Amino acid sequence: MSNAPLMPKATAVWLVDNTSLTFDQIAEFCGLHVLEVKGIADGDVAQGIKGMDPISSGQLTRDELDKAGKDQNYRLAMAAAKVEIPEIKAKKSSKYMPVTLRQERPNAILWLIRNHEELKDAQIIRLVGTTKPTIEAIRDRTHHNTANLVPTDPVTLGLCTQVDLDREVKKGSERVAREKEKLAKEMEKAGTLLPSDESAPAPEPKSTDKGYAKIITAAEMAEIQRKAEEDLLEPEERTPVAPSPDKQPDADSVFAKLGGKSVDPRPRSD
Secondary structure (H helix, E strand, C coil): CCCCCCCHHHHHHHHHHHCCCCHHHHHHHHCCCHHHHHHHHHCCCCCCCCCCCCCCCCCCCHHHHHHHHHCCCCCCCCCCCCCCCCCCCCCCCCCCCCHHHHHCHHHHHHHHHHHCCCCCHHHHHHHHCCCHHHHHHHHCCCCCCHHHCCCCCHHHHCCCCHHHHHHHHHHHHHHHHHHHHHHHHHHHHHCCCCCHHHHCCCCCCCCHHHCCCCCCCHHHHHHHHHHHHHHHCCHHHCCCCCCCCCCCCCHHHHHHHHCCCCCCCCCCCC
16 A cells, blocks of 8 residues: 555554454555564564554544455555645754765865866765865865865765766756756847858958059959060060051051151152
8 A cells, every 4th residue: 555554563463453354454554564464463573562543543444444354355445634744854964974084075076176067066065065165265276285186086985976976967967058058048039249251241342552452353364474474575476466457557657667768658740
């Protein structure tokens, strides 16, 4: 049964002495083992314990007891409680720690600070049983024995178990993940700034008069290279430039290039 009587052994003693219930029925109702109930009947178990009547205490009704006495396969059921009794939680007492382990606490704290940044001071206090000023002194390197501290796993030292350490690390990791997710949502809601290469407009080409370089196309670069190569050639090796069809050369310009004098095209009269 999920709910056992308040005094299971005393109730079992009373049921063995005052009823004809089977050992199985008494064991299941009281939450005991069958062999333990047999030991109570034989007088080997619960010697000196006075039986308690479950009917007078309101844990069992007379009708329920009569039904179980008539049918051996019937299982007793607890009577509905008239008053709800709150569950009493036992207080955790501080565990005694030998003096040798107390001296190793700073080493364990330093190991936790270096290897598990996600742990809060309260979690470190629960693991190694220290104080917050001690943790802050070791973190700020103001502890009186900072020069001699050696980071050591608290599980190896026996200050805590691996299960406790894993549980605290898991809690710290989940807390950090929640904080990052919350920060990301706040930034997304507020609107983040774009990178400079995306937000800044493309610079416009400036005039060469102000010291900015002019953008040169591939065709212009090829023409410049061709002219530079022709400047290196001898005059006779250069490619003659064809005259423009729009501008026809006249006679004066031709004779001027040949070094001669201009000739009057009109016939002379003797």
